[in-house]
Amino acid sequence: MKAIQDIWAKKAKKEGYRSRAAYKLIQINKPHKLIESSDTIVELGSAPGGWSQVITKLKRKNTKCYAFDLLPMENVKGIHFQNLDLFSTEFDECMNSVIRKADLILSDMSVNLSGIRVIDDEANRELNLFCLELSKKILDKNGALLIKTFTNQNLKTLKMRFENYFEKVFIEKPEASKTSSAEVYLLGLIPK
């Protein structure tokens, strides 16, 4: 299994992607053409920049892209990066006064694992709900939200919350995501 997973890391190195995670976004995006059909994209938890590289490759020429992370990130052409915590007032101000509306919100965020399952699950749940609440504030009609989440006791309720807000909801497990990992992606299309 490790050999299969290493394929993505090797491929990333060869093709110049900063992370193997880039292929997860490529694979999820492919059937939905989320990036190609958006005018404004907000990416949450973008460092080291694999997803940003994919976005900049697939986006339309005039599409505006904003990326945020707690950690610094080397510049990716065509992406406005800000080194901010999403739970900061600066981030809030940026959403309210600069971005205001988006067609696509992407989040590959997860917390640094403490190793204590209930604490980690709760912290990730908080990140997930943050993304959903942000969508309610800034997502345009026909918009989409894609978030990383985990197969655990919170997934069912989270999916229900997505179904209350979006016309269509999908759980995605891209080929590039380790089969041994509980990680999955929730995609919501078209706010109701």
Ligand SMILES: C[S@@+](CC[C@H](N)C(=O)[O-])C[C@H]1O[C@@H](n2cnc3c(N)ncnc32)[C@H](O)[C@@H]1O
């Ligand atoms: C798995 S990495 C993202 C990898 C990225 N998609 C790529 O392809 O390179 C998750 C990121 O989420 C960021 N993150 C977690 N919590 C955050 C928060 N509260 N505010 C901003 N970024 C956060 C972490 O710093 C980390 O860089």
